[in-house]
């Protein structure tokens with residue numbers, strides 16, 4: 001362990017010696033923990049981090065004044081669509097995706113290092129359950145979709161295949177996530193194919209460039225953003241692991257979208273057949289202020305302009321047909337080739353510019369009293385996963401249906417949107433739709449058939465409760481044999497047991 005003298009000397013080099021100001025009064029345990037935390041910070045990197053944070057703060061808040069002039073929509077030839085394409089084309093994409101999965105060339109990578117502050121839980125978001133009849137958590141739904149899509153690819157190609165699941169965690173989420181998976185027997189996945197690794201943490205900094213002490217013995221640290229992925233891939237030799245397994249294509253996604261299609265064969269196949277090295281799934285933006293990034297071009301290269309960085313005027317611009325000019329909403333589902341990830345991690349990562357978030361960061365005052373600030377007092381710097389799009393040789397965006405593929409859990413129940421109730425409703429409405437399409441009918445308490453609306457938006461509660469296990473159906477396929485022409489009372493829970501019972 002580094003001595004106090006060593007740590008002090010390193011902090012002096014970084015201009016951050018104040019972090020030791022309570023060190024002398026700490027008991028041996030907390031003192032050792034603080035020294036260990038500080039000893040791990042590389043002095044030059046820390047100095048640069050604090051300098052950058054203070055410099056960023058000197059700029060006026062909001063989007064750069066010239067950004068609007070540098071923005072263009074993505075050229076149409078870079079954009080594919082799952083819903084507005086020839087069905088035969090879609091079938092070919094799907095076929096190609098399944099082929100790559102069956103060849104064990106596809107992995108999924110979950111970004112799960114975030115703190116879920118808006119949702120207001122103290123545990124990782126993936127452990128949240130939104131109140132489905134099955135009480136499944138987001139992690140369980142994802143694990144089961146992996147198993148089902150492996151099974152579908154295997155059946156088509158007469159083989160057994162594996163989609164490794166890489167999970168990027170942070171200091172906040174690694175322990176509880178690992179414990180959760182272990183306690184649930186990895187949801188019946190082979191633990192060798194679930195690979196957790198940790199992203200780096202960075203100190204929060206005051207507006208004048210001083211790292212913040214959160215407690216006398218603890219620096220205020222935060223994960224380095226989901227773009228911390230690229231350092232974390234190098235830190236933990238993840239690309240080498242992928243190489244050993246023969247993985248060529250990686251589907252990277254964020255934890256909170258209850259409808260996420262892991263390793264979606266249609267998306268993978270589209271990207272592969274287009275020869276893309278980098279791709280993003282998008283949905284049409286619902287309204288100008290929707291908190292999703294927009295996929296577009298800045299200075300002629302593909303980029304996402306984050307919702308926090310676009311001006312309201314630009315977000316509201318409309319094209320000649322009346323639709324939003326910047327309407328490709330990023331849903332944080334990305335496709336990368338392993339070669340591209342390799343190139344980014346080894347060459348381009350240092351070029352990624354951190355984004356600045358001004359936050360209320362709890363701290364200790366000069367007397368050592370804990371303070372919960374009422375207005376923002378600090379800066380957190382984060383890299384964003386999509387900032388690598390600019391380095392792509394062949395970038396594509398792929399538009400999918402919001403109803404089928406995007407309902408994120410961002411907020412606590414008190415918020416109007418993207419909360420536990422809206423995500424639960426989106427999933428149950430989807431399953432109800434799938435059941436009707438497969439020929440099921442639902443009955444009311446008196447045994448009369450419930451009306452079957454021709455279309456059902458995910459924002460409306462379905463007339464009957466129907467939950468279909470991802471182990472039974474990944475995207476609505478294969479349900480006719482259980483449901484066609486049959487009548488059900490609500491709730492219908494179509495899990496594997498029920499499916500066996502209904503099998504003709």
Ligand SMILES: CC(=O)N[C@H]1[C@@H](OP(=O)(O)OP(=O)(O)OC[C@H]2O[C@@H](n3ccc(=O)[nH]c3=O)[C@H](O)[C@@H]2O)O[C@H](CO)[C@@H](O)[C@@H]1O
Nearest residue numbers: 111112113114223224225226254255292293330331332384
């Ligand atoms: C930077 C980014 O991708 N922004 C996207 C993200 O916004 P949004 O602001 O919702 O992003 P979140 O903070 O939820 O993070 C997205 C994902 O990254 C993970 N995470 C976050 C921080 C971190 O240090 N480590 C980490 O792994 C989170 O656990 C989550 O799985 O999702 C929206 C769709 O839902 C998109 O429209 C936004 O463009």
